[in-house]
Amino acid sequence: xxxxxxxxxxxxxxxxxxxxxxxxxxxxxxxxxxxxxxxxxxxxxxxxxxxxxxxxxxxxxxxxxxxxxxxxxxxxxxxxxxxxxxxxxxxxxxxxxxxxxxxxxxxxxxxxxxxxxxxxxxxxxxxxxxxxxxxxxxxxxxxxxxxxxxxxxxxxxxxxxxxxxxxxxxxxxxxxxxxxxxxxxxxxxxxxxxxxxxxxxxxxxxxxxxxxxxxxxxxxxxxxx
Ligand code: CA
Numbered sequence: 001x002x003x004x005x006x007x008x009x010x011x012x013x014x015x016x017x018x019x020x021x022x023x024x025x026x027x028x029x030x031x032x033x034x035x036x037x038x039x040x041x042x043x044x045x046x047x048x049x050x051x052x053x054x055x056x057x058x059x060x061x062x063x064x065x066x067x068x069x070x071x072x073x074x075x076x077x078x079x080x081x082x083x084x085x086x087x088x089x090x091x092x093x094x095x096x097x098x099x100x101x102x103x104x105x106x107x108x109x110x111x112x113x114x115x116x117x118x119x120x121x122x123x124x125x126x127x128x129x130x131x132x133x134x135x136x137x138x139x140x141x142x143x144x145x146x147x148x149x150x151x152x153x154x155x156x157x158x159x160x161x162x163x164x165x166x167x168x169x170x171x172x173x174x175x176x177x178x179x180x181x182x183x184x185x186x187x188x189x190x191x192x193x194x195x196x197x198x199x200x201x202x203x204x205x206x207x208x209x210x211x212x213x214x215x216x217x218x219x220x221x222x223x224x225x
Contacts, residue, residue: 007039052078
C-alpha cells in the first residue's frame with residue numbers, strides 16, 4: 001500500500017531539514033511548511049500525517065492544530081513540544097492532536113510512532129461499519145453495552161463500561177483526564193479524582209495490571225497489545 005504523505009510544520013531550519021531528510025530516506029513523501037498558515041494550506045490530501053511544532057512564528061501551534069482537526073477529522077496530528085510541559089501536552093491533545101513528542105526526541109521513536117499511527121489509520125474501518133471495537137483482547141459493543149475479554153463477558157458497573165469503552169476505542173492513544181471526566185462523568189472537573197482512579201484500578205483487576213497505562217497528570221492509555 002502506498003504511504004501517505006507527511007507534512008512537517010516547523011520553523012526551526014535544522015530540525016525541519018533533518019526530519020525531511022530522515023523521513024524521505026524511509027520512503028515517505030515529505031513536505032515542509034515553515035509557518036502555521038502555510039501548514040494549514042499545505043495539509044490537503046495526499047498528506048495523511050502532520051508533524052506539528054507547537055512553537056511557530058505566525059500562529060499559536062494549538063490554533064493550527066484546531067484548524068487541521070476541524071478541516072480533516074481523519075488526519076493524524078503528531079505534535080512536537082519544546083519541553084515536557086504537561087499543560088502544553090494536555091492542551092495539545094484537547095486541541096485534537098493524536099500524539100506528542102517532547103524535544104529533543106529520538107528519531108527512532110518518531111519513526112515508530114508514525115508507523116503505529118499509519119497502521120491504525122489503515123486498519124480502521126469506515127465509521128458506518130463500526131459495530132463493535134476490539135483491542136488488546138477486549139471487545140466493546142456500545143449498542144448492547146456489553147464487553148468481552150478473551151471471549152468472556154466482563155461484569156462491569158455502568159461507569160466502568162463507559163470508561164473502558166472510551167479507552168478501548170482510543171487504544172494505543174492517550175486519553176486525557178479532562179476528556180474522561182467530560183465524556184464518562186459529564187463534568188469539567190479534572191483535578192484529583194479518586195473516582196476515576198478507583199475505576200481504573202478496578203479495570204486493571206479485571207483485565208490485568210498492564211492493560212491500562214497511567215501517564216502521570218495527563219491521562220490513561222489502553223494498550224492495544
Ligand atoms: Ca519552532
